[in-house]
Amino acid sequence: MELPVDTVFDVFVNEPYTFLTISRGGVAGDGITARTEAMGVFKLRNGMNVSNDQETKTSDATLHIKPSETFVSTGLTGHGIEFQGRTYEIVGTTGGKNFDTGVMEHYRVTLQERGFEDLT
Numbered sequence: 280m281e282l283p284v285d286t287v288f289d290v291f292v293n294e295p296y297t298f299l300t301i302s303r304g305g306v307a308g309d310g311i312t313a314r315t316e317a318m319g320v321f322k323l324r325n326g327m328n329v330s331n332d333q334e335t336k337t338s339d340a341t342l343h344i345k346p347s348e349t350f351v352s353t354g355l356t357g358h359g360i361e362f363q364g365r366t367y368e369i370v371g372t373t374g375g376k377n378f379d380t381g382v383m384e385h386y387r388v389t390l391q392e393r394g395f396e397d398l399t
Contacts, residue, residue, distance in 0.1 A: 319343050346383045
């Protein structure tokens with residue numbers, strides 16, 4: 280008997296967020312040109328790391344994005360996320376593939392808190 284396969288979206292709480300399409304290097308700086316509402320699994324991470332007597336800030340958060348979202352095709356890294364009134368830049372992306380089925384189940388993005396100009 281095969282057990283049902285749950286994804287991260289079945290196991291954790293899904294919360295609303297806004298994907299921010301970012302235009303880079305304009306006169307006003309990096310700015311928001313479009314917004315798309317979505318649901319995903321947000322995990323806040325906030326702290327400091329110490330290495331060689333230097334303290335550096337760790338990544339602010341991660342977000343699991345559904346591969347069916349229309350904005351995934353734009354490429355995620357370099358765009359932004361707005362969650363609970365805070366804005367973040369996507370600084371890294373990894374894919375979560377089900378090794379049994381070969382299906383992409385989620386994208387996990389690493390976020391750093393950052394402000395953007397609103398060009399919408």
